[in-house]
Structure formats: C-alpha cells, structure tokens
Amino acid sequence: MTDLPSHDLIAQLRQICGAAHVLTHDDPGADLSPWEQDWRKRVRGHALAVVRPANTPEVAAVVKACAAAGASIVPQGGNTGLVVGGVPDNSGTQIVLSMTRMNAVRAIDPANLTITVEAGCVLQNLQAAAENAGFLFPLSLGAEGSCTIGGNLGTNAGGTQVVRYGNTRELCLGLEVVNAQGEVWNGLTGLRKDNTGYDLRNLMIGSEGTLGIITAATMKLYPLPAAQLTAWAAVPSMQAAVDLLGLAHQRLGPGLTGFEVMNQFALGLVDKHYPQLRVPLWQDTPWCVLLENSDSENEAHARAQFEALLEAALEAGCVSDAVVAENLTQARGLWHIRESITLAQAEEGLNIKHDISIPVSRIPAFVAETDALLAREVPGVRMVDFGHLGDGNLHYNVQAPEGVDGQVFLRDNEERVNTLVFEQVARYDGSISAEHGVGELKVGKLPLYKDPTALAMMRAVKKALDPQNLLNPGRVINCP
Amino acid sequence: MTDLPSHDLIAQLRQICGAAHVLTHDDPGADLSPWEQDWRKRVRGHALAVVRPANTPEVAAVVKACAAAGASIVPQGGNTGLVVGGVPDNSGTQIVLSMTRMNAVRAIDPANLTITVEAGCVLQNLQAAAENAGFLFPLSLGAEGSCTIGGNLGTNAGGTQVVRYGNTRELCLGLEVVNAQGEVWNGLTGLRKDNTGYDLRNLMIGSEGTLGIITAATMKLYPLPAAQLTAWAAVPSMQAAVDLLGLAHQRLGPGLTGFEVMNQFALGLVDKHYPQLRVPLWQDTPWCVLLENSDSENEAHARAQFEALLEAALEAGCVSDAVVAENLTQARGLWHIRESITLAQAEEGLNIKHDISIPVSRIPAFVAETDALLAREVPGVRMVDFGHLGDGNLHYNVQAPEGVDGQVFLRDNEERVNTLVFEQVARYDGSISAEHGVGELKVGKLPLYKDPTALAMMRAVKKALDPQNLLNPGRVINCP
Incomplete structure (x- = not known):
C-alpha cells in the first residue's frame, strides 16, 4: 500500500463529510486547540485534520480513506478524558475523528427499558432524555455536562452510582461500531440475553478507540426511584467505613446507590477553600462517609430505612455521628462537598x-x-x-x-x-487504573503491573482487529 | 510441527495428571460415554482420551502437551449443555478435558462480597457455600445440581433470576484462564472497577471453551433477601403480560427477581401429565405469569408490595386473577409447575x-x-x-x-x-440463541443470522488467540 499525500486524503475527507466539517491548520483563522489539547492540559498534540462526520456511513468512509492513506485515527468525544487517550500525537499526521455532531437520541423503548443514542450524545442530554420519558439513566460523573456516551463507553467510565448500577459497561446492551477496515457492525440489539458468539460489545467497551469506533449504543434504562435520600456519617476508622458498607448492603439491599469515603484532610481542604459549603462533622473524626439510598416506594419509607441503618451502625460502633439530609437542597449540598474535593486540592x-x-x-x-x-x-x-x-x-x-x-x-x-x-x-491485588483508563499516560506502566499472559492476549487481539495499527495507536497497548 | 503419535501423548498426559485420571477406550472395562454423550443425546462422540486434571498447572501442562502433539481439546464441565458444545467429535483424536476434579471453593471474602471457586464446582455447591456464609449467589437454573460454574461461564448461562441479577457474565468479576499456548492468565481479581486494558474476562465468558480454558473464577455475592414471595397471575394477552412487567419494574424496582410467562397449552400439558401439581388459574386464560419479589426488609413488607402491585394490575386490566403463595411450600409448588413444562412436553x-x-x-x-x-x-x-x-x-x-x-x-x-x-x-431484531449458546448445533446457522462484520471480527479473534485451532474446534465459529 502506498500512502497517499496528505492533501489528497484531506480532499477525500472533505468529499465525505463536507468541507465545513474537516478542519486543518491551513484553514484561515484555524484553532484546533479544543481537539488537540487534553482536559488536564498535560499534552498538546498536532493533528493533520479534525474530521466531524454526521452519520455512521460517513464514519465508515472516513476510516476507509484513512486506512487507504495509512493515516491513523484518534476518536474523540467530549475530550474530558484524564489519561491522554483522546488527543492526537504531535506528528501532524493523525486524523482526529470528533463524534460530537452525531448526538441524536435515536429511539426510546419504554417496555424494553432501553434507549438508543449516537456516540456523540452528551451524557447529561442522555440523562435528560431518559428522565423526560419517565426513566433513570444512572451513569453520573463530574464531567457529565461535557463528556459523551461514546467516550464513556470507550473508557468504561465509572462514577458515583456504580455500587448499584455498575460501570458504563454494565449499562450497555448493544453497539454500532465501525471497525478498522471501515466496515459497520450493527450490534444495536436491545437484548438482555444473546449468546450467539464472542462478546465483541464488551471487547469494544473500554478499548479507548483502539479496536473500533463506537458510533451508537443501546443503553439500559431503569425506573425512576420514588425517593432518593442522602446521609453523611462520621466514622472512626477506614475499617468502620467498610463495616458500615456491609451493614448498608444488608439493610438497604439494592437501595444503596452511593457510598463515598473522604478523609479528614480532604474535607479540611474543602473547609479551608470553600468555608461557605459548611462541611459537617469533619473536625472530630478521621473519616466521613456519604451514603445515598434510592427507594422505589416513597420518601417516608426511605427515611425510616436510612434511620434504622444509622441507628444500627451507631450501636455497632462503626458510626460515631450522622445526619440525613432533610430535603433535596441539603442532599445536593452534601454531594457538592464531595465533588469539591478535587477543586479544593487544586486551590491548595x-x-x-x-x-x-x-x-x-x-x-x-x-x-x-x-x-x-x-x-x-x-x-x-x-x-x-x-x-x-x-x-x-x-x-x-x-x-x-x-x-x-x-x-x-x-x-x-x-x-x-x-x-x-x-x-x-x-x-494488594488491585488495579492501577480503576475508572479512568490507560490512554497514553499509563501505557508504559501496564507491562509492569499487568499479568504478562493477559498483555500477550491483548496484543494478539489488537493485531487481529487492527493489523495496520490505525486506531488510536500507542494507547492502551503498544504494538511494536 | 510434527504431530506426536497418540500413544506418546497419552503417556505424557498420564505423567502430568496421574494414570488414574487419563481414561481411554483401551482401558479394561472403559466406558467413556458419560463424557462422550451429550445431555440431550443428540450426538455421541469418540475421544482419544478423557483427562481429569487436579489443578491449574496440570491444565496448563495438558494444553502444552496437546498443542505440541496437535491434538485438539474439548473442555467439559457437568456436560449438561444443550447445543453440543462439550462433547468430542467422532474422530477419536480429541482430548476431553474434564474439569470436575477442580471443584474447590478457594475463598470467600464477605466484605468484598465475592467468592472464588474452581471451574469444576457444581453450581448448587457454589450456591450452598454462599448461603452458608450468609450470602446469595443468584445464578439459578434447571441443571444446577449437575452443571459447573466453569460451564456456566463458558456458555454465559442465564436462568430464572436474570431480570434482577443478569446472566453469568454479569455475576463474574475475575477469571483464571489457561490460554491456547498453555500459559496461565491470573485474572482472579475481585475488583468492581478495573480499566487496565481489553476486557478479556468477557471475551472468555460465553466463548464455549474456544478461546481459553477457564480454571477458576471470582464471582459476586449479594445479601440474602429477608423474604422472597412468589405470585401467579392470569393475564388476558401477551401484551398484558408485557404491561404487567412494566408495572412490576415500577412498583417493585430491584425487588423483581423473576418474571416467567407460560401459555395455556404449555400449562395444559403440565395439567395433563402431572395433574397432582394442580396448576392454578390456567383454564380460563391464554397466558399465566409467575412473579418473584425479593425483599431486603421482611415478609410483611414484601407481601404488602406484591398485593399493591397485583391490585393495580387488576385495575389496569393487565391481570384478570392472581394468587400469592402463602408459604415457601406453595411458592416452590408454583416454580415446580413452571419447571415441569419441559418434562410435560417430553411426555407428550x-x-x-x-x-x-x-x-x-x-x-x-x-x-x-x-x-x-x-x-x-x-x-x-x-x-x-x-x-x-x-x-x-x-x-x-x-x-x-x-x-x-x-x-x-x-x-x-x-x-x-x-x-x-x-x-x-x-x-424482530432478536437472537437465535438467548441463553444456551452456539455449540455445534447452531454453528452453521450463525452465518445466516449474525452480522457479517461481527462474524469476521469473531474469526479474527479466534485465529489470534488460538492459531492452531486446538480449543473446541468447530464450535461457535468455523475457522477454515
């Protein structure tokens, strides 16, 4: 295969997506920094072009053109990733494939409890579409106002309700994917059971765009809870926090939808930099816990359950003091404290x-x-x-x-x-990347901490599905 | 690579596992039919040998010996599969790798809500080990007294509580696998979040032993429900059953742990062949539904919730009559009716x-x-x-x-x-194999009904991970 000169490729891409949707540094007044600069401003890349397809056939055609030209592709959603997985390198040869124009909610199926959306749909818009139809889409995380569901799937994002609903992986029933050959796999099934072969869906999820490009997804919906309550507890030790978690599982069952822990220093930073947030109970305890209880009946029931749990925990000694938010404003205030830790740290x-x-x-x-x-x-x-x-x-x-x-x-x-x-x-048999992914930031660390047999299998899969190493090369796994 | 004569391979396997654990047709009084005959007696194969390893290093050594000899391997658990995926072909050249000696519960971690078991552990024993520790392992299906968790994982078994807890896939957090090269991947993490690379766990689950041999698994545990109630409802149509399902999701939330539908003819067969089971409400309705409500509080609460649901359903017209089991015996009786449909059909x-x-x-x-x-x-x-x-x-x-x-x-x-x-x-955008898998029975159907891009990716993955086509060849996907 002979690589095409890059201006030929750009002409082709303009043909496919329309000139307005292929941005290059040669365009008058061009500023590609929103696509080239990563969220935490660790890396600034330099792309050959940013391409913004409008639909799946355009994505497929873009991939085919890039494959023919030997140009590698960096898929990008809201560009809020934390591990440098969605920006181009500085070679000036890569194509950024921005999915944000593909943001439609394609369908909601209430009886099947599913919603089908395009990859570029912003998470908050997906949450809102679900809620407007009377359902809960439970994925929730700090960047939800900017991140896209395609990026959430690509990185298998976690967030604050994983204890009950799982990661993005567990919320997905089907995918539409353009593979490295530019072929479309239509796997947008809304099925909860389908044992017809290998689990390509989960292989794509969390692969950070290195095995295929997710263009749409069918996601699970849940009934909206009738009530959601938040509590804040002072606990005497991390062991006490773990004991409280066990008690909460036992008492609340699947009602337990959030369980966050924070040490005194973290809360002290919030108190120091944002005194107006009025952090409760933090001064006399090494740890605090934030709990959320979602109830399918009503608020009174949720409150009674929560109070019984906290009483039992006080008695068992795993909680020294606790408050339950009286209303939604108070509940939001408690979550706001939890979410302000990162900002308070930055202030420090x-x-x-x-x-x-x-x-x-x-x-x-x-x-x-x-x-x-x-x-x-x-x-x-x-x-x-x-x-x-x-x-x-x-x-x-x-x-x-x-x-x-x-x-x-x-x-x-x-x-x-x-x-x-x-x-x-x-x-301690843990993971060095729980919910943020590998990207470029940790790709060099993986060989040190990941099982070598697993790494060899990952490399074999990457080479099998993307033999040209065109899709987001150098992320997740290095293929020399 | 030169294939070894088969007696050399058998000698090697006896060296690895001990002579008593390598069975061949040449053994005096040998009867290999329990391993060669499939559950539904559709196919009778002929193996070179049945090998019964005691531990993971033995499995790895067996795979290496077979790979060197060019002998293919058919992993087998309880041999209860329904799609001819676990018995040898009739060539007399395949090795059946029976996992039933590897049946230990390796560890239970109550605070982490996990249990680690070997692949050959019978599902019922796993359920019992969980319950003895005060927890629920929710996978439940007809063959649970004989099938193994390794087989459940290999086929991604479903069963009766999927509506709440998901398939076997959703219950698994980590795997130990011997790959086609005889290397051990230790992925027995009990982590609920781990984004360090491709999802090899889910790739192995449901691959029916064609990509690797699952030797152990870490599975999720849940709190035991405080009460579990069963109801039986007559519904006027399938649409009414679907409406009832929606109402049940809304009213019971995650309490809904079972929702089965049965038509009048199916129940008539049970009534005809097992009149002593006393099928309720079937004579005047085209469909009946069996519902299960699991409650984290107590029986009174579960009953009140169930009755409110059924009243609402009666009012909405999606239920014409209903009974709630008064006690465990009645509840078991209702489930027994549901589970007798298959046997009644066979009688007919x-x-x-x-x-x-x-x-x-x-x-x-x-x-x-x-x-x-x-x-x-x-x-x-x-x-x-x-x-x-x-x-x-x-x-x-x-x-x-x-x-x-x-x-x-x-x-x-x-x-x-x-x-x-x-x-x-x-x-109707459905699947031709929901929970039983592909095996040999449906491998020829897949190309007719599965997305061709998905099939091509499946084939690429199979070739990448098992280039010699040694692991359960001819099942799931044909690699010419």
Missing part, C-alpha cells in the same frame, strides 16, 4: 493523583500501610484519600508537604510516589 | 425447541405473527410458548399436531420450522 496546589481499586476488604490495611510508607519515604506529604468505597475505588492523592511548591514537588517526586503506590496496589 | 412427545430472545416490547407482535405463520405453514402444530419474559427470552417450542408421531414430525419439519422461526427472529 498541584498534587499527584491516583485512580486505584483494591478489594474492599483489604482497603483498610492498604491505606494504613501505604499512608505510613509514603510518610516515611516522602516526609511531610499530605494524603487526600477519598473515593467510591462502595466499588473499592480510591482517588488516593498525594499533596505536597505544607509550604512546598507543587511544581517542584511533582518534578522531584511524582515518578517515585507513583511507583511506591503502584507497587502497593500490586501487592 | 418429541418437539422442536427454540431458545430465542426479542426486545420485550416486540414480543406480543412476534408471538402473534409467528404463531399464525406456523399454523399456516405447518397445520395443526401446537405452540408451547413459555420463558423468561423479564429478559425477553422465550423457549418457543413447537409440538407435533395431535396424534402425529414426534419422530416423524421432527424428521419432516424440524429444519423448516427452525428456518421459519429464525427468519422471524431476525425480522
């Missing part, structure tokens, strides 16, 4: 972030041991421990010692701290 | 079975149209329509006309009836 200065998971039972020992290890190895570090304890997922972040410049701290310590934390994660 | 004579799924919303039209089509094309056929309506899964079976010999009926009509039904399934 640069920090080293982790997105790890550990079996829930082993989290207390992991945190105690790793906190102590870091305190020993990097004296003065301040631990911002918080996360989705219900799923065993911690954002185990490391803030510079008091008075130390964040930039200097990161330069001198990031690699070392990462290694210390990741080695501990491996020792 | 041979019949043509289907295991299909359709989006729930389209089932009423599908059933009406397909019933009429079959009545027209094969006059006198009697439809045994029943199944897991909550999951859109019907066992849409066709009984010979009154007085016609079943054997003759099958000989003359099976292929034609299958084609009529499968074409209808395709028209």
